[in-house]
Amino acid sequence: MxxxxxxxxxxxxxxxxxxxxxxxxxxxxxxxxxxxxxxxxxxxxxxxxxxxxxxxxxxxxxxxxxxxxxxxxxxxxxxxxxxxxxxxxxxxxxxxxxxxxxxxxxxxxxxxxxxxxxxxxxxxxxxxxRPRGALSIPGTRPAGIYTAGTAQRLMNIEGFPIGRRVVILGSGDIGLIMARRLTLEGAKVLTVAELMPYSGGLKRNIVQCLNDYQIPLMLSHTVVNIHGRERVEDVTIAEVDEKRTPIPGTEVRYECDTLLLSCxxxxxxxxxxxxxxxxxxxxxxxxxxxxxxxxxxxxxxxxxxxxxxxxxxxxxxxxxxxxxxxxxxxxxxxAARSEGIGITADGGVRYTVPQRIDPLSMRNEVTVRFRVADVYRDKTIAVYRGKTRLFARKTRVLAPGEMEQVKLDRKMLEGLTKDEGLRVTLED
Amino acid sequence: MAEKKELTCINCPLGCALTVTIDQNEITVTGNTCPRGEAYGKKEVTDPTRIVTSTVPVDGGDIARVPVKTASDIPKGKIFAVMESIHAVRVQAPVHIGDVVVKDAAGTGVDVVAARDVSVA
The missing domain is CATH 3.50.50.60 (FAD/NAD(P)-binding domain)
Incomplete structure (x- = not known):
């Protein structure tokens, strides 16, 4: 249609x-x-x-x-x-x-x-x-393993039940949202395991989707094995060290019928x-x-x-x-566009969008969005034109899960040359 | 006897670790860095509320389920009672956004309403 x-x-x-x-x-x-x-x-x-x-x-x-x-x-x-x-x-x-x-x-x-x-x-x-195949999780290949978004679609649009006892790997927002959703529909969500030492999800979702329902969030933990022939029977979760390698002796088996991936x-x-x-x-x-x-x-x-x-x-x-x-x-x-001047991202800024800017034909204001590489406290977001600091904003906390932005004024960039360059960075 | 509760503020990414102390009629919030944290902490221990969302089966529609939500926030303690009232209903297509699906859900005085249109298949 x-x-x-x-x-x-x-x-x-x-x-x-x-x-x-x-x-x-x-x-x-x-x-x-x-x-x-x-x-x-x-x-x-x-x-x-x-x-x-x-x-x-x-x-x-x-x-x-x-x-x-x-x-x-x-x-x-x-x-x-x-x-x-x-x-x-x-x-x-x-x-x-x-x-x-x-x-x-x-x-x-x-x-x-x-x-x-x-x-x-x-x-x-x-x-x-990111599907299971891209995560290299060992174990069998039974039914009951879904990406969180697939489970969300099956449940909310197609109307299929997902499972009764659920483990979630990854604390992305969809995984957190699904932890609450499954709980409200009567399933038991045993735990959310997150490989990193911090969650990739929004704070609000951790509080309202996990804490509200006493669902534990296990940071620096991952699924190291999946068991079950026809259907998932249990998964093994282990703690990981700072290199994200599972620590022997920390394995715990969780009896469940469903594993959601929010990675x-x-x-x-x-x-x-x-x-x-x-x-x-x-x-x-x-x-x-x-x-x-x-x-x-x-x-x-x-x-x-x-x-x-x-x-x-x-x-x-x-x-x-x-x-x-x-x-x-x-x-x-x-106007005919020049190839533009690249924006360098460094000091903990992973990337910027846009990646380049044409100071001659840009709009009066351009929003530059970016993400940071780690959780940072009390840093200043700074934009440099050559050695001149054009912009600075103090922040109390920055996290990879939350996109940041700065706005650049056309006047600030007048006459900007490639040699000067433009740089978005974090500093103390 | 003073009662203490540990909360995480959700107003911004900072996620302040709040300690809310309830001493008879006096509630004090510490650990917050702004007034929004104090207001959140007080509300969470006196009158915590949430919007509840779910889905309801639709008969004769172009999709199998219609998303629904409470028209406004309801007491946190009533979430599962409201879910029971949602589980008890089915609706017939067509459905229009804002249609009341459950009237006065679980005695909260709040209706559960449809969150999208569903046409007849």
Whole structure:
């Protein structure tokens, strides 16, 4: 089923948005509002809204709407706008490939296999969970092992039961949310084991999903064995040392029927890679400039496909910018871009998005988002132009699980040269 | 006799370790670094509340379950009673966002409402 059948006949569109989740919706809405009439969203699922459809918990939209919404409610706000703006979309449709001339091969139930050319493409494919195969956990391969997000979808959308006695590996936010969800549905969540000495999840989720239900969080612990033939029967958890190596003699077996994995999210960039865009090794997303444009002209990226966010509000904000910039690009309002000046991330800053900035054609203000490598206390976030400190903000605590941002003013960067360079760092 | 409770503040990433002391009518919060921590600590020991979210089966809809939530926060101690009232219902498509699914859940005075539209399949 598709929203507007006229979308199907389209062979050429102004802006093609790949992905109909929070990023794709916000980008399409912004581009339409900026005056681009022919936009098409391609969504592989049977409905728009992406991951928000299964995120039935509250806490979304505090920044955007000043309300605490559930995931489906947050998605509905953007779907309503997309509907009012009559933005066409195709459901049950996969994008197979994109090339540098922005020819996009798609395949879907309604449209079959076809090629669409686009003047601009917005990549908004989101991210995927790190699966068991990427974690190297020894043991058997019984039923009952799920990534936390798969379990969330099966439970909240498809309506399947997951298990009765559950162990969760990894303290990412989805794992924490699922610990509470399973408990409310009558399952016993025995423990959450986290390899690192700190949680990758938001503080609020640790308190309201674990502490509220007396579910223990075991830091510096991991699953070292999975037992069971047909179904998971138990898992072995061991403490790890500072090199994250299991300590012999600390193994404890937990009798359970289910193991959930919440061990990190990976931007889903197979298309971006085959397109040949320059990629960032840290984020797993494309390298972008301050317009969120990849190094391939007319191809923009936003949301979790660019770098994994913890708050959807920031996804919407970033995607809105990508949509507006793609519209400006189409209208010829984007000046010829230089390759830009790279932003160096160091002193505990793992990466920045954007990775480079063009001081000549940047907007008046550019938000630079980043994550830090460890838990830091009483550090100052600093931005340097050459040896000059442009910006400093004291922080009490920084954690890898919480994305940070700084805003750069166009005036600060006037006349910036490559030799000077731009650097985001942490200092005492 | 003064009673002490250890809490983690959730207002910001700092996650201050709060100690809340309840001495007859007086509640004092220590360990906080800002007024929000004090307010949170006091609320958590006197009137802790939460929004509860879950799903309810839908008959005849284009999806199998509809997400639901309490229309406002409910006392923390009533979470499982509210869940029981949610487990007892099924709904018929179509469902509209905001439709009341359970009226006055578990005597809290708060309704459980649908959090998305479900069309007829």
């Amino acid at each position: 598709s929203g507007f059948t006229k979308g199907i006949e389209t062979e050429h569109v102004g802006i093609l948005v790949i992905g109909g989740g929070p990023a794709g919706l916000a980008a399409a809405v912004a581009a339409k509002k900026a005056g681009i009439s022919d936009i098409l969203i391609i969504e592989r699922d049977r409905m728009l809204g992406g991951i928000l459809n299964q995120c039935i918990h509250n806490g979304f939209g505090l920044h955007t709407f000043r309300e605490e919404l559930t995931g489906p409610e947050y998605a509905a706000r953007f779907m309503k706008q997309a509907k009012e703006l009559e933005i066409p979309y195709l459901l049950n449709t996969m994008v197979l490939s994109i090339d540098r001339d922005r020819r996009v091969a798609i395949m879907g139930r309604d449209c079959g296999l076809k090629t669409i050319t686009a003047d601009a493409v917005i990549l908004a494919m989101g991210c995927r969970e 990190g999210l990976l931007p889903e960039n197979e298309l971006t890679r085959t397109l040949g865009a320059s990629m960032c090794g840290v984020t797993g997303g494309a390298n972008v400039d301050d317009l969120l444009q990849t190094d391939i002209p007319g191809v923009f990226a936003c949301g979790n496909v660019l770098h994994v966010h913890d708050l959807v509000d920031y996804v919407s904000e970033e995607a809105t910018l990508a949509g507006e910039n793609a519209a400006a690009y189409l209208k010829g309002e984007v």
